[in-house]
Amino acid sequence: MHKLLSSVLLSFTLAVSYSAWAHEGEDHSHDEEAAAESTAALESGKGWKVVRNVEIGTSGKFIHLVLVDHSVYTDKTVYSSAIYRLCRADAEFCRIRFWSEERFVPEKASLTIEQNKQLRAEYLVNKPAGTKQLRWSCTVDTDRTHCF
DSSP: OOOHHHHHHHHHHHHHHHHHHHHHHHHHHHHHHHHHHHHSOOOEEETTEEEEESEEEEEEEEEEEEEEGGTTTTOOHHHHHHHHHOOOOOEEEEEEEESGGGGSSSSSOOHHHHHOOOOOEEEEEEGGGGGGEEEEEETOOOTTSOOO
């Protein structure tokens, strides 16, 4: 039995060693880039985190899709923190959308009716168009004159 176990372990060790040696000379730059992208930490802060960034069509402009901790989604300082961290002061374009439940954060730029209903806030800066606005859902800011 001891001899059989030793043979199995030796075979396993040789197979692993061969596998490592066989792949040693291959170009892994694409694999390394993909791994770097997938492990690159998305921005986050106290009470919020970026779930994903999605491109608007093929414009090269992206929307930051942010999840706000549900227990603090009415605290406007959480949104300010994310805006300050994600949008440079000199940015020509920056757009952030906020949700407090991850299941409603979309996979793409367009929203379903339910995702739009659950949107807590939206921040947009588009300097070429002369736009800068922060809009709140009425669940965050109950002032009906400027909530959606």
